Amino acid sequence: MKILWVDDEIEMLKPHIIFLTTKGYEVEVATNGYDAIDMIKEQRFDIVFLDEHMPGITGLQTLPLIKEQDASIPVVMVTKSEEENVMEEALGSKIADYLIKPVRPSQMLLCLKKVLENQRLVSEKVTTDYRQSFMGLSDQINACVDIEDWKRLFVKLEKWEVELADGGDSTMDEVLAMQKKDANQAFFKFVQNNYQDWHNGGIHNFSLNSVNAISKGVFPLLDQSKKVFMLVIDNLRFDHWLALKDLIQMYYSVVREDVCCSILPTATMYARNSLFAGLTPNQIATMHPDCWVGEDEEGFKNLHEETLLLRQFERYKRTEGVQFVKASNALTGGKVMEHYSKIKQADFSVLVINFIDMISHARTDMEMIKELASDEAAFRSLAKSWFEHSQLRELLEKLSEDDIHVVLTSDHGTSRVKNPVKIQGEKNTNTNLRYKLGRNLKYPSKNVYEVNRPNDIGLPHPQVSTKYIFGRPYDYFVYKNNFSQFSATYHDTFQHGGISLEEMLIPFVVLSPK
Incomplete structure (x- = not known):
């Protein structure tokens, strides 16, 4: 674990630094807020001990600048003052903890364990909770019968994605990505089977x-x-x-x-x-x-x-x-x-x-x-x-x-697209990668939702023979000419126009x- 200790009297704290080093912590030091910000820009720290009373800019002034560089890094405020307004301002700025000088080495060790262990415990709990929810989410994917079911499921999946990214492990990220892929495939079939009925109703x-x-x-x-x-x-x-x-x-x-x-x-x-x-x-x-x-x-x-x-x-x-x-x-x-x-x-x-x-x-x-x-x-x-x-x-x-x-x-x-799908069309076919409209379109039918009568889903038809096709989640349409070049250009980009949970279900x- 790497600590940044910011204090204008850092020389007086050498015994504390030696103590933490013997406990397996790596300690870097700065004597003012400006140097601390520069160090955080250049390297990653697990925690910052920040003195409140420093010349130049105070600890309270330095704190938001630290959070601007890295909002996730825990900061422990070290102060001589127990004044209520100082503590309220520090706590309002989302410090992880605070210590009152003079600080004993044992206090610092306890603080480190409390703050850093808390992060680990939160991460483990998020991962455990998702594991326990996995089967229920999978059952819910198979049980969705209307759009309200899909909305409720999607909100749960998105909240899990954010929580795991913030505090889980990469293994669970991959599991959730696979579960979202399953959900998106099922959602595409659901839209394909029901979208016209929504408009008819x-x-x-x-x-x-x-x-x-x-x-x-x-x-x-x-x-x-x-x-x-x-x-x-x-x-x-x-x-x-x-x-x-x-x-x-x-x-x-x-x-x-x-x-x-x-x-x-x-x-x-x-x-x-x-x-x-x-x-x-x-x-x-x-x-x-x-x-x-x-x-x-x-x-x-x-x-x-x-x-x-x-x-x-x-x-x-x-x-x-x-x-x-x-x-x-x-x-x-x-x-x-x-x-x-x-x-x-x-x-x-x-x-x-x-x-x-x-x-x-x-x-x-x-x-x-x-x-x-x-x-x-x-x-x-x-x-x-x-x-x-x-x-x-x-x-x-x-x-x-x-x-x-x-x-x-x-x-x-938007949908993050991965799979190029070959398509052919006339010169005036639109350029969007996730949907196409025009005449004489040629494409693998299993890869699209095809609409031959646009009026049935509330869309204009510029010509009698105009049809619309919509891409599956993660697909994008690429013409056969220069297929390799364009598929590489648009691979792993965020696109919109087609059918996916992320494109269709938006916040209100x-x-x-x-």
């Missing part, structure tokens, strides 16, 4: 989904005379929400943690337009042709979201004032805060932010981002880091102070100001 009356999310999830809040702010983060998966949850709960209480089912294709031009219109894509194209740009047409596909939202309010005879803001830059700050007075005054306001979608695309194109978001756990960490340092946090704090409720959701999630969270 009336997607507006179906379980919470892209089409009815605002009418079922937002209008009831407005009916209670609550001001509502809707935050739509493109590509936000349910596990991303779990990663952000602790940060958001600093300002808000979670009153509803639900799952919304994205329509097919799980792509922005379909799912997000449907979210704001409260209509299926085919209904939008028919009822609002001025707001629909087809796949084969030039132009941006999501330019009319605000218009579609206002028309949905008109259709439901809603009279609330609406404010709509779209931001694509990483911090979202300037543009959003410029509009804050209007957001505050509006009965219902919407912010669309594309940053996580930008990470997904950049991960495909940039090797550095691919390294930073190498897997689901790293992707969650990157999303959390972005949120923590963005001005969305400031925005949520202000919204909470002004007693404005928040609905957090997305248009669709209602938050109440604290």
